[in-house]
Amino acid sequence: MLMTMSTLNAKIPPGPLAEKWSYYKEHAKLVNPANKRKLEVIVVGTGLAGASAAATLAELGYKVKAFCFQDSPRRAHSIAAQGGINAAKNYKNDGDSVFRLFYDTIKGGDFRAREANVYRLAEVSVNIIDQCVAQGVPFAREYGGLLDNRSFGGAQVSRTFYARGQTGQQLLLGAYQALERQVGLGNVKMYARHEMLELVKIDGKARGIIARNLVTGELERHFGHAVLLCTGGYGNVFYLSTNAMGSNVTAIWKAYKQGAFFGNPCFTQIHPTCIPVTGDYQSKLTLMSESLRNDGRVWVPKSVEDAKAIREGRKKPEDIKEEDRDYYLERKYPSYGNLCPRDIASRAAKEVCDEGRGIVPSGYGVYLDFSDAIKRLGVETVKARYGELFPMYQNITNEDPLKTPMKIYPAVHYTMGGLWVDYELMTTIPGCYALGEANFSDHGANRLGASALMQGLADGYFIIPYTIGNYLAGEIFTKPIPTDHPAFVEAEKRVSDRIHRLLSVKGRRTVDEFHRLLGKIMWEYCGMARSAAGLTKARDMVRELRREFWSDVRVPGSANEFNPELDKAGRVADFLELGELMIVDALHRNESCGGHFRVEYQDEGEAKRDDENYRYVAAWEYKGDDADPALHKEELVFENVQLQVRSYK
């Protein structure tokens, strides 16, 4: 592994933490309205980050082209977020502030995020709520007509705004409507059912993309003065995750292979409250919002015998007496209890199941019990509070959580890693930006609940509109580059060569079969607990699987038609490369922090960080298909918080 010391400049503005963003905005270059009209911006992905960025940049007067692989921009996976969005409004008068939201996020991320970015995120969080309400987002309200809040993991204040169990949907529809308004006005050209398959670079700068029209199979060349990648996370590398089936790494992976560094690829969030896996046929996992931990109590039986009896159907949860139950989160973390952060709750679930106290036939499941809340508040209140969630659970499992406890287990949910970006959200390729889950920037080694929606919208509505001007101000003399430029021709050729390679293998095994195998390797060795020995083995396994894929995959149909199997094959081929980079990253980081738990580095089950040696962002540079990636480090400087062992006890 090549090691290069930091050449990375995060471009953090000078001055005290609380004034950095104001300083930046006051000193960033501006583009005048007449020039904005001449500048074209490509936005890939239309989730919270992409839709909000595309709409806002169009409002400012830039010419925007937006792309999504779904049939409509409204389908992006942000729509599935249930619980809520954080904002430091302090409407509850319970002591919240911008600094506290900043501090909780830094601490929640186990001190592996950049202070300046996180502070800015907390700062603009309040504007997001204002904007969304103005758009008509129907947030939950109290009887006096004012906005309601609830609490979420990793915080001791109530700062989470929500719209029943459909917060992501409502925020996304707000951004989607703003985007469609600009489409109607002719300021955005929307390309649905289009997938970005290559980034085009000219003289070192991002100048466009190659996209495939998924209906006709045609390859298209699109020029842009800047390219924004807002394509979400790569949790589907695990095959089973709470991500949508189409969520993929392809766009940012292409950028990585064109020279954008990949930050902290191994930082993965395993969400504690998902419906447990039941069979091999399963195609995805379903999350049950973390907000349920406000009223639900997590437990398993104290004794292995009781757990075994439940697994074998000889006992029911109701048969286990109160004193024979282990409410292990409340026992281990009394001050946060069931609301401790996600990584901690997930690991604790794994621990009790590894002890043989799991309560589903596979052994991997724990209870989330609402009976106390129902006694305290009544069935109707509990039902009203969680809207769709209970019926959704009942529909999938055929059990009523109002009568018997929910069964839950952790599942892959979010990736904190992503393209490395500086303070301006620019990657190491000039003119190429990454927003939302696609970048690495704000959540460190673990994201707090209700912070993904906040980050996506912060990046798109309130950050990129300022920072992109600072770059585009230098581009006002760049005329649109015709797409017969050799760089476009070569990029398109790389794409078509690869498509033809996929189609010409004509092997025996399906794309899904390879994807499942990759997922099993990643979950086993690069999931909730990782070890040097396991990761070393897994790296060889992934390489071998990749080799088999390219010699034995069967992709039906042709390149010039609607061919979902071909789309999927390209994505899985990229996951097979990404998996190895995640393993390399996990192997090099000899510490435990947040979601990255190396079994060699622990204190009685608690993660043991090594601030002396690993207080940095690992940014990986692609060096060729057969070469090891090169490591670059961005040292993290903490001037405003004290590094400490993260305690929720």
Next chain:
Amino acid sequence: MKFHLKVWRQKNAKDPGRLVDYTIDNINPDMSFLEMMDVLNDELIRKGEDPIAFDHDCREGICGMCSMYINGRAHGPQRAATTCQLYMRSFKDGDTIYVEPWRAKAFPVIKDLVVDRSAFDRIIAAGGFISVNTGQAQDANAIPIPKADADRAMDAAACIGCGACVAACPNGAAMLFVSAKISQLALLPQGQPERYTRALNMVKQMDEEGFGNCTNIGACEAECPKEIKLTNIARMNREYLTAAFIQE
């Protein structure tokens, strides 16, 4: 479990299309309908046949992408559920199941079970928004909204834009979809300034897209996976009528 499937196969928009028979065995009752389709496609690919194209993404009932007409019903027999939320335990062993795409003039078939629903996006682009640029908003609590209004707006806003209402309607009408958005925004104070132009513009676009008219059949409400109410259509008619008078 074993099933006999009759699935609509259509190569592209121009192909007339036809129902093709498939038999599938060893299906676990806890599989979702789409997972059953995955198993079938896996078999087809291994046999060297063309897999069945269908739209799907989140597989948890919220993205609105999945869209199958199963045994003559949009999203199948289960109430208040999308196709991805339908489980094989809802069927009997040995059942024959018909699987077709959404059928409506305004939703042309792309391939097999996949249709083009971009008409919905164009209706939203015509007026389904509040014109507020980023950064113009006042404090979120500056205008209190009675909880009952906020709740009713949320009921309407729950629409996932899947198009089941159109598929279920004998007239191919999109009025449940359009009225849900008009209602949501008309119920909120922020939606007032554009209230009437919105109703006029969205209805105009809806007509131009080739959707039919409402004749109070109610199939849309019965099949809506999010249980959007017919009262929204009544509200839309009221908004539209008022708008027409105001415009005069």
